[in-house]
Amino acid sequence: MSNDLLQSSQLPGVTRFQWQQLLGPIVVVVIVAYAASSVSASFAFLTEGTLALLVMVLALQVLIGNSGVLSFGQAAFAMVGGFATGLLTVPVRIKENVLDELWEPLKMINMGIYPSLVIAVAIGAFLAFITGLFLMRLSGLAAGIATFAVLMVADNVLFNWKLIGPGPQVMPQVPKFGFIDESIAIAVLVMIVVYLIGISRRGRLLRATREDALAARALGASIWRLRVLFFTASGGIAALSGAMYAHHAGAVSARDFYLGFTFTTLAMLVIGGASSVWGAVVGTILVTAIGQLLLVFEGGVTLGSIEFTLPNGVRGLVIAAALVVILIWRPRGVTGGKEFRLPFLSRT
């Protein structure tokens, strides 16, 4: 009971590879994404942004779901990923005009979106590795606060240092993805990676350290090494999410990845269920759907002769309330922390 949110409800046997656990969430994401983006251009735009958020929620899931260590700092790596891909893909002419204080070599670089995504992930993972080496010695509250401090440092540096970015301004003219299929493909790829990492030998070992640190150590698991590894993976995926967001919005700034972003993605993970990929998917879709519905009401809806208008802010209010309610009544999230399964196929 005391550990509900961060503890898995799955029996050890369920951590074996099962096609339905992987294909289920993928099929749902692909169908929902294509269905939503076929509605209208603005829905397609929303879907693309949501896929970037999904990747961020998966980054959180890899770390929090498997290790039980709470991190408020992964948005820092998303910020780094967004900045990296922005600097690598914004046309040289724009950089010379808008970002005149930028370091010269950075002004000259220019490449396509895909090589740049790879580099962004590498930079994010590298920085996460360095940070993780230090921070993953901590756990519980100290880890929560220390990772939060990482976010504050990243925000403060990237918001002010004009040698490596736009400073307080927005970096404009980041090339956009051409098709929704690109974001869908990347999200699916990340889901596969996250699922495979989770059920790998090290993933199971890390979950063992979460359930019972002493017993896992007796089995020879180094908690610190495992956590650093997963922190690094999480940082790389977070950077990918930030980069996807930059190529989705066509612009990037430090404040895109600050407290609001951290809260939204964390809420998505907790509402869906932190200990499974399926939970991350459900949480992301659910929170986005509720938010969209309320956005429509904020704009005003006419039912018969009565017009309803919700004041601004109600959206965040409802999502925050949902997070608190879930923590109280269903701490494992709406999925109960279980992986996807078809009721009539499951043998357990």
Added chain:
Amino acid sequence: MIQTILDALSYGGLYGLAALGIGLVFGVMRLVNFAHGELIAIGAYLLIVTIDLGLPISISIAVTGTAILALLMEFSVFKRLRLAEPSVLLIASFGVSVFLQRLYEVIFGALPLSGQIAPWMTGVIEFGDTTITRGSLVTIGLALVLLGGMWFFIEKTTLGLQIRAASSDFQTARLLGVRSNRVIGAAFVFSGVLAAAVAFVLVTQRGSVDPLFGVNITILALVGTVIGGLGSLQGAALGGFAVGTTISLLNSFLGNYRIYTYTWLFILVIIVLLVRPGGLISNKAVKERV
């Protein structure tokens, strides 16, 4: 120079008050309360909305309202999470914090609400060729009085003794007959009162309030509580004081590089946490047992 020192002291006192408010609640229930900032914000809103009734009435309304909101938080949310572990409580308080921010936005609007509370505090006093602001003197005074009052309450009264007992070992305190819900309720009320004091100082300085009014100081005070030593009330006040004075001094000495104050501050925080994960004044109840 004198102004620099006074500024540092008044910042320290202010952050110490905020950190003590967070530390009080943490001590009795292992909750790092992100939503403390929204207690500060409601205090400021109440002050600005009711200032026409006169300062004394306005202040009493603000103090009462803030304490009530603190109790409401406890009854509606945290009471139901008694058995949850600290990191779950932290996420929950993050949720409460965002909830209240949006609620303020719905009620008072997203734009800042401005008003003059105690304008005499922005004035200066001249001593020969040095001038000091009245605000920093008042802040230091207020901090001294409140910290002294809290010290008296915690060291000399029965309820204070119970809070101390619950902070150092909650289960044993319960077994010895400390009524846990009453102690926790009291901690929330006092944290609300301290939040109102912080709100008063901040709102006189800034002259306006918006939904995110309390976020900044809460983040810093929270960090102060943690590095000061979670679970120790002196540690919390000292940690907050340390963070406040550090910020003020960094701001004075970094000159043009003061925009990077937070970078240095938070790097220091990470180092303190790495060297002493339990905080500078550590308490055995916070340590993990492996």
